[in-house]
Amino acid sequence: MQLTILDRVDRVADGVLSLVLRGAGPLAPWEPGAHVDLALPNWLTRQYSLYGDPADRERYRIAVRHEPLSRGGSEYVHLFLRRGRTLEVSSPRNNFPLLAAREYLFLAGGIGITPILPMLRAATRAGATARLVYAGRSAATMPFTDDLRSSYGDRVSILAEDEQGRPDLAALAAGLSPRALVYCCGPAPMLAAAEAAFPAERLHIERFRPTARTFPPNTAFEVVCARSGQTVHVSPEESMLTALTHAGHPVPSGCREGVCGSCELTVLDGEPEHRDDIGAPANRMYACVSRARSPRLVVNL
Ligand code: FES
The missing domain is CATH 3.40.50.80 (Nucleotide-binding domain of ferredoxin-NADP reductase (FNR) module)
Structure with missing residues (x-):
């Protein structure tokens, strides 16, 4: 995470605030399509796309719409965030890269x-x-x-x-x-x-939100953490993210809905069942929503 100061808050449309976050030094680089996780003081973490210029390494610019059915993120930003506040921001992640075209x-x-x-x-x-x-x-x-x-x-x-x-x-x-x-x-x-x-x-x-889809019923599986050698049991009632966290292998997370990419793991063996909306490559998976087709997965933890 990177420490930033909330340098500006501007209303840029009805129900939309622009936030300018200034780093103490150069901020992590990014490319168009990238987003950051913003850790809010109310313990919520929310994802926001960067809309400024990637050449500006001193500031990140994000815009936040006050959602009528806010789950606490946009409401906090609109009602309580004020200029001068220190905020933690993740390094940018890009699930929406701009491919070269004419x-x-x-x-x-x-x-x-x-x-x-x-x-x-x-x-x-x-x-x-x-x-x-x-x-x-x-x-x-x-x-x-x-x-x-x-x-x-x-x-x-x-x-x-x-x-x-x-x-x-x-x-x-x-x-x-x-x-x-x-x-x-x-x-x-x-x-x-x-x-x-x-x-x-x-x-x-x-996507900001997951698509409505149905999946086969959850089944139990085991996750082997390659670095520690520990095997973690994932029951049908819990996510792989939760099981790993409870077993002492916390995985970074943001949306917990399979849209942000924070909880990405590398799969070294076994067959994941992808349930994300990002489009995980074959050897990656998102632990908040995805599960296993094989009885056992080996991941890079
Ligand atoms: S926490 Fe966002 S994809 Fe898993």
Whole structure:
């Protein structure tokens, strides 16, 4: 974790605060699409995308929407966080990397604009053709619209749902250049619409919340911690993360829902059953949600 000072708090739209976190020295580097875990003083940890410029090593910028059904994170930020507060922030992690391309279509919904901002900046600086379609419930709730219009002009389409309706993703897909990659971050209905409209191999999405899916009933399995040699039993009623923590092998965690990547482990042997929404590579797994297909897993602990 890195210690930062909350240097600025600005209201950037209805219900959205921008926070500027300043490090005592250079902060850990990051690339567009990255997020950090912010440890709040109320003991909650929340993930926020970095929206500033990766070249600025002194500050991280995040934006926080006050969620009506807040589970305590956004409410604390909006009601209690004040300038000057010391806050711990993780090193950035990137589950949504920007792949090199000559053309991009960026789709952002509401606060999903935050990871897209540095992507759009990087794509434009690299000389790629980049277009942004940015949708929100109403103009007043959409942060950064003035900056986007002045920086990118007609390469940006801003659609307030109460005035212009939702973006027509099917029409965008029909007009998509065969060279373009699509990056989408926003609420679940927008991600589902994007998945229905665009070819999977060209669509990159980031979720804030897990998708609703059903899995086979949990079964017990064993986890062997390769470094200590200890074997930990994981019962059907508990997560692998909980079992490892109780056995004295705490694993870093953030969302505990399989969307942030904090609890990643390397699988050295055995077959994991992936239940995350990140897309774990074959030899990795996320201990908060994923389980085992084989009776035994060996991990790098
Ligand atoms: S804690 Fe976020 S993916 Fe496991």
